[in-house]
C-alpha cells in the first residue's frame with residue numbers, strides 16, 4: 181500500500197495518464213480508501229485546469245493591439261513583413 | 275514514424291489546419307500570420323522574458339524569433355509541429371542573447387520548492403487532511419480578484435524553468451518529450467518540474483480560501 185506521501189509524489193503522473201499496470205492500480209486503491217488523498221488529487225486537477233484556462237485566455241494587451249490599434253501599435257505586422265521580405269533566409273535551421 | 279500513424283482525430287485535424295497555415299504563410303498571407311501571432315505571442319513573450327531576464331529584452335527576442343519564423347517558413351518540414359518549431363527558434367534566440375550578454379543559461383531544475391514534506395507524519399500520512407474544494411472557475415472572485423488573475427500571478431512567481439514547463443506542457447499542450455527537447459533537458463526533469471509547478475500553484479490557491 182502506498183503512503184499518502186507517495187500518492188502525492190505520483191499525482192502528476194496520474195493526471196497526465198503516465199501510470200499503468202500495478203502503479204495505477206496501487207494509486208486507485210489508495211484513492212478509494214483515503215479521503216485526504218482523493219481530495220488532494222481533485223485539488224491538483226482543478227489547479228491544472230485553471231492553469232490551462234489561464235493560458236487559453238487571450239492576453240488583454242494582445243487583444244487591444246489587434247482590435248484597437250492605438251499609437252502603441254505602429255503596424256508591427258507590416259514592419260515584420262517588410263523585414264522578412266528584405267532578408268535572405270540566413271537563419272539556422274531549427 | 276509509427277507515432278505518425280497513431281495520431282488521433284484531434285491531432286490530425288490540428289495537423290491539417292497547421293499545414294494550411296504554413297501554406298498561407300508561404301504565400302505571404304497577413305491573416306495567417308495574424309492568427310499565428312495571436313495564438314503564440316503572449317506565451318512567447320513570457321518564455322523569452324523568463325530566459326533573458328528583462329521584459330524589454332524578451333520583447334526584442336520574441337520579435338527576432340517572429341522574423342526568423344517568417345524567413346524560414348519555407349524550410350519548415352512539419353515533422354515536429356509548428357508550435358514546437360516556433361518555440362525551438364524562440365529558445366535558441368533567447369539562448370544566444372543570454373550568451374551574448376555573457377551569462378549562463380540553464381533549464382535544469384531550479385526549484386527550491388518547499389514541497390509538501392512538512393504535510394506528512396513520520397509514516398507518510400497526512401497530518402491535516404486536504405479538504406474538498408468547491409468548483410473553482412477562472413471568473414470566480416476570490417479575495418477581491420478573479421481567480422484567473424490569482425493564477426496568472428502565481429504562474430509569474432514560479433521559478434523560470436518550472437514556469438516554462440508549465441506553459442509548454444499545460445497551456446500549449448506539448449508533450450513531455452517535445453518540451454524536454456525545446457528546453458534541452460531530460461523528460462524526467464520535465465516531469466519533476468511540472469509536478470513542482472502544480473504543487474506551488476495549488477498551495478497558492480489553498481491560501482486564498
Ligand SMILES: [Zn+2]
Nearest residue numbers: 184214216217
Ligand atoms: Zn492518502
